[in-house]
Amino acid sequence: MTLEQNPGAYAEFRAARDHLLAHRGDLAGARAFPRPEGEFFNWALDWFDPMARTTPGTALRVVDLDADGTVLAETALSFAEMSERSTRVAGWLRSLGVVRGDRILLLLGNRVALWELMLAAIKIGAVVIPASTLLSPDDLADRVHRGRVRHVIAEAGLTGGFADIEGDWTRISVGDQEVPGWLPYAHAASFPVGFRPEGVTRAEDPLLLYFTSGTTSRPKLVQHTHRSYPVGHLSTMYWIGLQPGDVHLNVSSPGWAKHAWSNFFAPWNAQAEILVVNQPRFAARPLLDAMVRYAVTSFCAPPTVWRMLVLEELSQWRPPVRELVGAGEPLNPEVIDQVRRAWGLTLRDGFGQTETTAQVGNPPGLALKPGSMGLPLPGYEVALVDPLSGEEVTEPGAEGELCLPLDSRPLGLMAGYQQDPDRQAEATAGGYYHTGDVAFRDADGYLTYVGRTDDVFKSSDYRISPFELESVLIEHPAVAEAAVVPSPDPVRLSVPKAYVVLAPGATPDAETARSILAWARQQLAPYKRVRRLEFADLPKTVSGKIRRVELRTRETDLHGGPEAPARGKLEFWEEDFPAQP
Known part of the structure; x- marks a missing residue:
């Protein structure tokens, strides 16, 4: 016509x-x-x-x-x-x-x-x-x-x-x-x-x-x-x-x-x-x-x-x-x-x-x-x-x-x-x-966006929005990208863990992890703070969206049972830094 x-x-x-x-x-x-x-x-x-x-x-x-x-x-x-x-x-x-x-x-x-x-x-x-x-x-x-x-x-x-x-x-x-x-x-x-x-x-x-x-x-x-x-x-x-x-x-x-x-x-x-x-x-x-x-x-x-x-x-x-x-x-x-x-x-x-x-x-x-x-x-x-x-x-x-x-x-x-x-x-x-x-x-x-229904999770019975935590993390000068997922924990059910892609010039070591975790702790309420961090690339779809489902599965494999390995290759926990305020 x-x-x-x-x-x-x-x-x-x-x-x-x-x-x-x-x-x-x-x-x-x-x-x-x-x-x-x-x-x-x-x-x-x-x-x-x-x-x-x-x-x-x-x-x-x-x-x-x-x-x-x-x-x-x-x-x-x-x-x-x-x-x-x-x-x-x-x-x-x-x-x-x-x-x-x-x-x-x-x-x-x-x-x-x-x-x-x-x-x-x-x-x-x-x-x-x-x-x-x-x-x-x-x-x-x-x-x-x-x-x-x-x-x-x-x-x-x-x-x-x-x-x-x-x-x-x-x-x-x-x-x-x-x-x-x-x-x-x-x-x-x-x-x-x-x-x-x-x-x-x-x-x-x-x-x-x-x-x-x-x-x-x-x-x-x-x-x-x-x-x-x-x-x-x-x-x-x-x-x-x-x-x-x-x-x-x-x-x-x-x-x-x-x-x-x-x-x-x-x-x-x-x-x-x-x-x-x-x-x-x-x-x-x-x-x-x-x-x-x-x-x-x-x-x-x-x-x-x-x-x-x-x-x-x-x-x-x-x-x-x-x-x-x-x-x-x-x-x-x-x-x-x-x-x-x-x-x-x-x-x-x-x-x-x-x-x-x-x-x-x-x-x-x-x-x-x-x-x-x-x-x-x-x-x-x-x-x-x-x-x-x-x-x-x-x-x-x-x-x-x-x-x-x-x-x-x-x-x-x-x-x-x-x-x-x-x-x-x-x-x-x-x-x-x-x-x-x-x-x-x-x-x-x-x-205000909170997250996908599949991505929002509970830690110590508190609801956690990954996006809120990620927004705080990328304010740190060493962080280019971040994705937060629940990491299994025997006491809290799960704790927030951040997978972090570093900005150019930053080094994936303990000192950088200490600095990022300290920054997040200063900016977030205690129940929201990031307790684990791993330096790694983020899995994405071919359209560029982060596949948090893969990261959640990885966390279950890493920390989901007594036989699971203790850490990722470049993973740090807040317990590693006892002097952190």
């Missing part, structure tokens, strides 16, 4: 978007935005293409750097060019047999083809399964089989990962290297323009299938619709504070939901430029140089990246940046303070999941409370629910699981977990979508 056939969809989406832009700094007014509720909607056809015809400037800029920060290649494309190129690709894919409802696995890095293919797939009505380029052959086989994939489009250099995966599916390779048995994506560039959609796209038709990062269990298969992600990401646009003409840089790898959040839907909802900076290995200084060179006005990065950035003297760089946000895991107050001191800007936190868009955040123009992840964003109502009673927790300061009431269905909530009725029933029990995250709310409605 073209714009001429469905003009109401464009007008409805535009009205919602413009309302949010007009209510910057007025969250109450923004929350009253007119929700797009039309039966039919195709974001690429009904929003992007007509918007592209009247929007000047660059839509996408992809910059490749070498290890020293030298620009190796740069491609910049306008909105009109992206519209035309994706229409050409849509026609080519259809000629290969891609039809509405077919599932396409995309295994691509940050290259222009990724954006062309996403738009083209949406125009066709195909279902996209984004995949990380770091996945193993077993991971790929799981996605092909559980995702019921009909077509695979992969980097030429990664096609070997599919060698042992059987099935009758189309194979398309992207890159200069031709791969035997795979169709070259380059053929799409010469295909005639003339694509027209076959039938209408319903707003509730499936659009995206995401495999979660699997921090605690086997990856779940999350389905989003043509409404829940494209329209749902109006909340993300509002949280970031994006405006038409912005240059938005987001540090995120393709294959994960955050890439769609900040590298696709939210910027183009706002008519902003997407800037992508590719590095062979992440380095802070070349990225900061690029922010200045390309006049970045809006910047988003996960806390891991922010912790690496603040190791530099940020005040040496002065990009024209207006908005700074972080997502993926909670931001530590020390990182926020360092950024404010260097740039005079507030680094704002936000919360969401693969299953949703941005649910809670600190949008620009509102008062920010230290440690809080903010307020419910437009399109979301939030309840805190007691996990035992199932009743809402309303008193200020009381903890509860952060849940989304389903009687006012959130705009950006997934359609559901596919092929997993038990998980789906558990996630939607009692009339709520259960996030699995614990938070508390103050008298003004601000929400």
Whole structure:
């Protein structure tokens, strides 16, 4: 369905978007935005293409750097060019047999083809399964089989990962290297323009299938619709504070939901430029140089990246940046303070999941409370629910699981977990979508993150939030990253133990351990203090999230019984330092 056939969809989406832009700094007014509720909607056809015809400037800029920060290649494309190129690709894919409802696995890095293919797939009505380029052959086989994939489009250099995966599916390779048995994506560039959609796209038709990062269990298969992600990401646009003409840089790898959040839907909802900076290995200084060179006005990065950035003297760089946000895991107050001191800007936190868009955040123009992840964003109502009673927790300061009431269905909530009725029933029990995250709310409605329900633990009958302890630990100059888990103890049931990654120049020895433990003891209540510490790398998912479940299992193996070994290789206990005050 073209714009001429469905003009109401464009007008409805535009009205919602413009309302949010007009209510910057007025969250109450923004929350009253007119929700797009039309039966039919195709974001690429009904929003992007007509918007592209009247929007000047660059839509996408992809910059490749070498290890020293030298620009190796740069491609910049306008909105009109992206519209035309994706229409050409849509026609080519259809000629290969891609039809509405077919599932396409995309295994691509940050290259222009990724954006062309996403738009083209949406125009066709195909279902996209984004995949990380770091996945193993077993991971790929799981996605092909559980995702019921009909077509695979992969980097030429990664096609070997599919060698042992059987099935009758189309194979398309992207890159200069031709791969035997795979169709070259380059053929799409010469295909005639003339694509027209076959039938209408319903707003509730499936659009995206995401495999979660699997921090605690086997990856779940999350389905989003043509409404829940494209329209749902109006909340993300509002949280970031994006405006038409912005240059938005987001540090995120393709294959994960955050890439769609900040590298696709939210910027183009706002008519902003997407800037992508590719590095062979992440380095802070070349990225900061690029922010200045390309006049970045809006910047988003996960806390891991922010912790690496603040190791530099940020005040040496002065990009024209207006908005700074972080997502993926909670931001530590020390990182926020360092950024404010260097740039005079507030680094704002936000919360969401693969299953949703941005649910809670600190949008620009509102008062920010230290440690809080903010307020419910437009399109979301939030309840805190007691996990035992199932009743809402309303008193200020009381903890509860952060849940989304389903009687006012959130705009950006997934359609559901596919092929997993038990998980789906558990996630939607009692009339709520259960996030699995614990938070508390103050008298003004601000929400503060406590931790995953699986990560919060008891020590001497006190509830411990790992995030609170980790935030204190990284304030120590020797600590770059930390993860706190329960360590079995015969007296206290468990005690807090920190796995610590050291900052450059720090030595993993007893003196450093003494200093870190003393610092934590000074800053924390006695029942919260870190009693054990081990210097070690942190296990992470391929999307960069800490797998505390692995650390908890390791602690059980180390300290969970009389036959367990006494210590880790570089582990220290507070009892090792009797003179410590």
